[in-house]
Amino acid sequence: LAKTTQPISMDSYEGQEVNITCSHNNIATNDYITWYQQFPSQGPRFIIQGYKTKVTNEVASLFIPADRKSSTLSLPRVSLSDTAVYYCLVAWGGGYNKLIFGAGTRLAVHP
Amino acid sequence: DARVTQTPRDKVTEMGQEVTMRCQPILGHNTVFWYRQTMMQGLELLAYFRNRAPLDDSGMPKDRFSAEMPDATLATLKIQPSEPRDSAVYFCASGLLAGGSYNEQFFGPGTRLTVL
Numbered sequence: 001l002a003k004t005t006q007p008i009s010m011d012s013y014e015g016q017e018v019n020i021t022c023s024h025n026n027i028a029t030n031d032y033i034t035w036y037q038q039f040p041s042q043g044p045r046f047i048i049q050g051y052k053t054k055v056t057n058e059v060a061s062l063f064i065p066a067d068r069k070s071s072t073l074s075l076p077r078v079s080l081s082d083t084a085v086y087y088c089l090v091a092w093g094g095g096y097n098k099l100i101f102g103a104g105t106r107l108a109v110h111p
Numbered sequence: 112d113a114r115v116t117q118t119p120r121d122k123v124t125e126m127g128q129e130v131t132m133r134c135q136p137i138l139g140h141n142t143v144f145w146y147r148q149t150m151m152q153g154l155e156l157l158a159y160f161r162n163r164a165p166l167d168d169s170g171m172p173k174d175r176f177s178a179e180m181p182d183a184t185l186a187t188l189k190i191q192p193s194e195p196r197d198s199a200v201y202f203c204a205s206g207l208l209a210g211g212s213y214n215e216q217f218f219g220p221g222t223r224l225t226v227l
Contacts, residue, residue, distance in 0.1 A: 034215070043115075043202045043218025044154070087154070101146075101154035 004088045004102035011108050018075045020105050022088030025069050031090040033064060033071045038085045038104070047086075048073070075107075083109045113137045115219035117203050123225045129191040132222045134203030135184055143186045144216060145171075145178055146202040154202075160186065161208065193226045200224070 005023040012018045024033065032051050036044035048055055050062040050071070061074040075082060085104040116135045124130055136143045145157040158168035163180040171178065175197075177189045190197055200223050204216040 041221075043204065043221055044216075045218065046215035049215065100156065103153050 003100065004090060006086075006088050006102055006105045008103065009106040009108070011110065012078055013110050014079055015077050018078050018082070018107060018109075020073045020075075020086055020088075020107070021070055022073070022102070023070045024088070024090050027068050027090050031068075033062065033068075034089055034091060035060070035062065035073045036087045036089070036101075038087065044087060044101075078107075078109045080109050080111065083107060113217075115203055115205050115217050117201075117219035117222050119222055120220060121223045121225075123227065124193055125227050126194055127192045128226075129189065130193045130197075130224060130226075132188045132201055132203075132224070134186040134188075134205075134219055136186060136203070136205030137217055138184070140205035140207050140217070142206045142208045142216075143180060144202075144204040144206070145186070145188050146204065146218075147199045148202060148221070149199045157188070157201075190224075193224075195226045198224055198226050 032049055034049040035047045037047050038044040048057055048060045048062045050064050052064050052068060055062045063072045085106050087101050087104045089101050115137055118133045122130060142159060142161045144159040146154050147157055148154045155170055157170045158178040159166055160180050163183060168178060175190055175192060180186045186203060188201060200221045202218050202221045204218040206216040
């Protein structure tokens with residue numbers, strides 16, 4: 001059962017790049033790595049998902065090394081509106097019974 | 112703009128009362144999840160359905176919680192009897208699992224439950 005470990009909190013300033021790393025040492029062969037963002041009083045929102053190497057979309061990049069024991073979410077040029085909790089999780093590609101959200105990283109972006 | 116809807120948004124009840132939370136998944140999604148979020152435990156998966164069939168409810172206290180999908184447009188989570196420790200935000204999410212690949216989940220706004 002894959003578990004994730006990520007920093008509890010991070011601080012940044014507007015315009016900076018933020019990298020949040022997640023450890024998942026016992027990730028399984030079929031596991032995908034997914035990141036969600038959650039604002040207060042809202043449900044989590046999907047950001048990005050990957051299996052290996054690098055994935056990029058319009059809001060973030062996800063870097064996954066060859067051993068897949070960690071992954072890094074990269075948010076380019078953050079703004080105040082990126083202040084949120086970010087969750088890393090791993091999930092089996094064939095189902096959801098091993099889907100467990102980690103504790104999350106609380107990102108605070110300052111002016 | 113397709114969204115998951117949940118009702119009620121807030122619920123305050125007394126210990127021992129029955130609580131029913133409802134969720135309307137996004138049309139066409141074949142997988143529905145129920146989560147509970149608290150400060151202490153974070154996000155916990157309670158149960159999930161695929162094509163309306165319950166696949167895993169190992170996260171639920173079986174003696175008081177029950178989850179059903181009467182039809183493809185409605186999922187319910189019931190607590191009977193409710194206890195103060197059930198106070199939490201309950202999220203419903205839906206997704207489309209196709210071809211064995213994992214796809215994103217779309218979360219509803221949640222039901223904030225307070226049991227006095």
